[in-house]
Amino acid sequence: MTSTTPTHPEIRESVAALCRDFPGEYWREKDRNDAYPTEFVTALTEAGFLACLIPEEYGGSGLGLSEAAAIMEEIHKSGCSGGACHAQMYIMGALLRHGDEEKKRRYLPEIASGALRLQAFGVTEPTSGTDTTRIRTTARRDGNEWVINGQKVWTSRAEHSDLMLLLARTTSREEAAKPHQGMSIFLVDMQKAKGNGLTIQKLEAMVNHATTEIFFDDLRIPADALIGEEGRGFYYILDGMNAERILISAEAIGDARWFIKKARDYAVDRRVFDRPIGQNQGVQFPIARCYAETEAAALMVQKAAETFDAGEEVGAMANMCKLLASEATWHAADTCLQTHGGFGFAREYDVERKFRETRLFQTAPISTNLILSYIAEHVLEMPRSF
Amino acid sequence: MKILVGVKRVIDAYVKVRVKSDHTGVETQNVKMSMNPFDEIAVEEGVRLREAGTADELIAVSIGPDQAQETIRTALAMGADRGIHVVADGRVEPLAIAKIFKELIARENPDVVILGKQAIDDDNNQVGQMLAALMGWSQGTFASKIELGAGQAKVTREIDGGLETLDLKLPAVLTTDLRLNEPRYASLPNIMKAKKKEIAKLTADELGVDTAPRVEILKVTEPPARQAGVKVESAAELVEKLKNEAKVI
Numbered sequence: 001m002t003s004t005t006p007t008h009p010e011i012r013e014s015v016a017a018l019c020r021d022f023p024g025e026y027w028r029e030k031d032r033n034d035a036y037p038t039e040f041v042t043a044l045t046e047a048g049f050l051a052c053l054i055p056e057e058y059g060g061s062g063l064g065l066s067e068a069a070a071i072m073e074e075i076h077k078s079g080c081s082g083g084a085c086h087a088q089m090y091i092m093g094a095l096l097r098h099g100d101e102e103k104k105r106r107y108l109p110e111i112a113s114g115a116l117r118l119q120a121f122g123v124t125e126p127t128s129g130t131d132t133t134r135i136r137t138t139a140r141r142d143g144n145e146w147v148i149n150g151q152k153v154w155t156s157r158a159e160h161s162d163l164m165l166l167l168a169r170t171t172s173r174e175e176a177a178k179p180h181q182g183m184s185i186f187l188v189d190m191q192k193a194k195g196n197g198l199t200i201q202k203l204e205a206m207v208n209h210a211t212t213e214i215f216f217d218d219l220r221i222p223a224d225a226l227i228g229e230e231g232r233g234f235y236y237i238l239d240g241m242n243a244e245r246i247l248i249s250a251e252a253i254g255d256a257r258w259f260i261k262k263a264r265d266y267a268v269d270r271r272v273f274d275r276p277i278g279q280n281q282g283v284q285f286p287i288a289r290c291y292a293e294t295e296a297a298a299l300m301v302q303k304a305a306e307t308f309d310a311g312e313e314v315g316a317m318a319n320m321c322k323l324l325a326s327e328a329t330w331h332a333a334d335t336c337l338q339t340h341g342g343f344g345f346a347r348e349y350d351v352e353r354k355f356r357e358t359r360l361f362q363t364a365p366i367s368t369n370l371i372l373s374y375i376a377e378h379v380l381e382m383p384r385s386f
Numbered sequence: 387m388k389i390l391v392g393v394k395r396v397i398d399a400y401v402k403v404r405v406k407s408d409h410t411g412v413e414t415q416n417v418k419m420s421m422n423p424f425d426e427i428a429v430e431e432g433v434r435l436r437e438a439g440t441a442d443e444l445i446a447v448s449i450g451p452d453q454a455q456e457t458i459r460t461a462l463a464m465g466a467d468r469g470i471h472v473v474a475d476g477r478v479e480p481l482a483i484a485k486i487f488k489e490l491i492a493r494e495n496p497d498v499v500i501l502g503k504q505a506i507d508d509d510n511n512q513v514g515q516m517l518a519a520l521m522g523w524s525q526g527t528f529a530s531k532i533e534l535g536a537g538q539a540k541v542t543r544e545i546d547g548g549l550e551t552l553d554l555k556l557p558a559v560l561t562t563d564l565r566l567n568e569p570r571y572a573s574l575p576n577i578m579k580a581k582k583k584e585i586a587k588l589t590a591d592e593l594g595v596d597t598a599p600r601v602e603i604l605k606v607t608e609p610p611a612r613q614a615g616v617k618v619e620s621a622a623e624l625v626e627k628l629k630n631e632a633k634v635i
Binding site: 013048063071 | 420456459460463571572573574575576577578580
């Protein structure tokens with residue numbers, strides 16, 4: 001099956017070869033046992049794919065988001081999932097762009113080699129989701145330390161990470177000059193913190209995403225855990241959020257392509273009433289529509305990645321490509337399930353698992369409604385809706 | 387020790403091959419192409435010998451259209467040192483390929499040439515044997531194990547009913563079988579390094595080899611569709627059918 005010319009074919013080919021060692025059965029077993037795909041993450045790490053965005057001087061490949069997106073898309077197109085490790089790729093961006101040289105030299109080479117896992121990003125709280133300025137977790141300076149108190153939720157991979165990038169208030173919302181100010185980012189050594197003021201609780205969820213909630217109770221971290229300037233943390237994580245949205249979009253495109261191929265192959269092979277079900281327009285037209293929709297969304301993802309790499313303003317585009325890609329994969333998932341009839345519900349076909357997994361893209365890392373309100377307010381200059 | 391490996395660009399092993407509507411060949415337009423799997427095994431073997439210090443240079447050769455460069459890049463990303471691309475469009479038959487390799491051997495003086503035992507597109511299984519004959523070199527085909535020593539090689543071959551071990555004098559042509567090794571996938575840093583490695587470009591004309599086909603392809607067709615099977619009631623009925631209907635026993 002052909003599509004718009006894929007970017008970076010040499011990288012995709014190698015990722016696809018790696019993914020062939022992790023077939024549906026591997027992921028079904030992980031899903032059944034709610035287990036972390038350690039072997040898959042190790043293979044990706046050893047082959048250097050997760051260090052794609054880290055500059056060469058710190059041990060990575062120094063490539064752009066366009067290459068990173070090709071890697072994530074190919075992983076999902078192959079039926080695998082990047083959810084267990086995509087954060088290792090981009091969380092370090094805050095450290096890279098805003099950390100001082102000493103910190104970069106201390107952490108980045110080990111993050112590049114995989115010796116240090118920076119997989120956890122503590123932003124969302126039970127009482128503040130997208131309304132980030134209302135976070136209640138605080139960091140109070142006490143001599144040579146910061147004292148952290150509060151709670152984070154939906155922190156994925158916390159149990160499989162050595163470090164966490166944490167957003168906390170260092171000045172209260174009321175006292176800060178603007179609501180977006182007074183927040184700071186910290187690099188927390190989770191291995192040291194566990195049992196010393198940091199508690200991780202696993203959250204049972206619809207998909208196997210190793211997600212947790214995290215409690216801070218007078219956790220003490222060294223003063224130099226602060227990254228960049230105190231009070232500017234929110235601005236530091238914004239760039240990273242655009243990168244995250246574009247990479248997640250690439251994963252959604254990969255899923256959509258997986259669903260379309262799966263649906264197409266089944267529709268061509270499955271014979272009912274002496275002919276393949278794919279001969280019926282009622283079956284083939286929805287698949288064809290999904291294909292067109294996916295191609296359009298893929299072009300936008302590609303454009304967004306290139307714009308990000310060129311260092312241009314990408315906020316609106318990153319949001320829009322996430323909206324389009326997450327809807328394209330959802331339509332493809334629904335169509336694939338419907339094409340499979342009852343078999344779509346059978347675990348061994350992998351469709352129901354991918355169906356559950358791909359639904360997440362409309363909710364995280366940002367929900368569809370928030371994207372729509374962003375476009376309305378910031379692109380179309382309509383009144384703010386909330 | 388210098389090793390030459392051959393890498394052919396073929397239709398990807400995971401693609402369902404379709405015959406062209408005019409029956410002159412198979413559809414290759416917009417079809418995913420990859421390195422011939424047996425050649426991947428040849429590259430892997432070369433890279434392992436290179437890593438072990440047995441070989442000090444590994445050169446990947448591909449004969450084909452411009453896009454064959456991508457196949458060479460894959461070999462370079464796996465660990466080959468440099469590439470040679472002999473540009474040739476259209477069908478190049480095994481004998482012409484063997485002659486091109488003969489000319490390259492004259493230029494490069496390798497100690498060993500490792501090739502896939504066959505390409506999965508035309509399944510000829512001829513180039514290795516023809517090249518050994520043209521050169522007057524030893525040959526070890528269908529290798530499942532290769533041990534290289536000073537001036538000699540020990541090659542294990544899978545044959546009907548067991549394993550055969552050959553002692554060969556170098557230089558030699560070796561061809562790979564499926565179980566020789568498991569090829570690696572290229573790591574991202576090696577993919578990036580491969581972009582900077584050198585690929586020399588030549589034509590068959592420059593090497594003085596005439597690649598005009600000697601064999602004419604009359605027609606390419608799909609294999610007949612498999613008929614549904616039948617269930618037999620007893621072993622006796624099966625024997626009866628095999629004897630009188632299928633006439634195979």
